[in-house]
Amino acid sequence: MPTSPSSVSKSKLPSAPAEPANQSVRPPAFQVAHNLAVSFLYAGQGIYYALRTQRNFRIHALVTSVVITLGVLLELPRIDIAVLGLTCGVVMALELINTALEAVVDLAVEQSFHQLAKIAKDCAAGAVFIAALTAIFVAVCLLLPPLWQQAQPYLW
Numbered sequence: 001m002p003t004s005p006s007s008v009s010k011s012k013l014p015s016a017p018a019e020p021a022n023q024s025v026r027p028p029a030f031q032v033a034h035n036l037a038v039s040f041l042y043a044g045q046g047i048y049y050a051l052r053t054q055r056n057f058r059i060h061a062l063v064t065s066v067v068i069t070l071g072v073l074l075e076l077p078r079i080d081i082a083v084l085g086l087t088c089g090v091v092m093a094l095e096l097i098n099t100a101l102e103a104v105v106d107l108a109v110e111q112s113f114h115q116l117a118k119i120a121k122d123c124a125a126g127a128v129f130i131a132a133l134t135a136i137f138v139a140v141c142l143l144l145p146p147l148w149q150q151a152q153p154y155l156w
């Protein structure tokens with residue numbers, strides 16, 4: 001009896017090796033956060049580590065504070081302040097992910113050169129760069145016009 005095309009293509013597909021049940025769940029790490037408060041504590045430790053060791057993260061944190069303060073002082077609409085906060089927050093979050101990825105790559109290859117390590121680190125840095133450019137664009141669009149308006153009496 002002829003087999004239908006769909007059954008032929010299905011039968012030719014390589015089947016994934018059966019996964020033992022205990023490998024489908026991530027095994028517990030060396031240390032586990034047993035409640036929400038402890039999870040927040042570890043997240044805080046990550047942010048504190050980045051503040052201590054990553055100059056770029058400190059710059060992003062400072063720029064974020066200045067931008068939000070300016071938005072409030074210039075009495076921008078709440079939606080504008082929210083957009084500014086969102087874009088700055090994305091940059092800071094990506095900087096943390098970049099730091100985490102650098103640590104994992106260094107853990108994997110230690111101090112040896114590896115082309116894939118370079119690709120991973122360069123792409124992560126590129127992601128932060130794109131987010132930072134976007135944040136600058138948004139800040140210029142939302143902050144420059146009211147700042148210019150406020151500066152008019154002092155200019156002429």
Ligand SMILES: Nc1ncnc2c1ncn2[C@@H]1O[C@H](COP(=O)(O)OP(=O)(O)OP(=O)(O)O)[C@@H](O)[C@H]1O
Pocket residue numbers: 056098102109110111112113114115117118121122125
């Ligand atoms: N093991 C490696 N193999 C190949 N290239 C590497 C390796 N480690 C670092 N690099 C290269 O050096 C660059 C800087 O890496 P490094 O880990 O020092 O990041 P960084 O200077 O802390 O970056 P950032 O400023 O984004 O935090 C990487 O973007 C990559 O091009």
